Amino acid sequence: MKKNIILIGFMGVGKGTTARAYSKKYGVFNIDTDDLIESKENMKIKEIFKKYGEKKFRLIEQECANWIEKSVNHSFISCGGGFYKVDNLKKLGVVVLLDASYDWIYNRLSTAKNAKSKLKKRPLFSEPQKAKKLYKEREEAYKKVADIIIDVETKDLTDIVEEINQKVYFHL
Secondary structure, eight states, rough: OOOEEEOOOOTTTSSSHHHHHHHHHOEEEEEEEHHHHHHHHOOOOOOHHHHOOHHHHHHHHHHHHHHHHHHOOOOEOOOOTTTTGGHHHHHHEEEEEEEOOOOHHHHHHSSSSHHHHHHHGGGGGSSSSHHHHHHHHHHHHHHOSSEEOOOOOOOOOOHHHHHHOOOOOOOH
């Protein structure tokens, strides 16, 4: 089994922030699947959606997952919100879900010191009902594919990073 940590969860839950903190503390490489896709396609995620649509984007995500399976080990991988759908997710490493309620996520984004850019990066949140509907659609699916679930609502970043490390260590 791959010794990667695969971080999933809804957009805005803090996957990137957690990945950077974990990487810094434990000295592992941090890979962001959205960054890989943007680099490969030489365009932003929202441009890919606009130009090619979601179906094509999901195919590119699967290509990314295939590359990770073949080429990446001993890394911390933060994934886009829909990455949990790739068909080889479990082969990539230990799947860790950062779990929080929709309201907590929305509040986290809208009260951050750089809230404007955090919300701009996630245009779906400009339509809260649509975002909430997507959250509801994904909530149970995330839990089904996760090996480990971390409730992030009542923890600070240091505690989240430590909990991931402890639980993954016992899972491998």
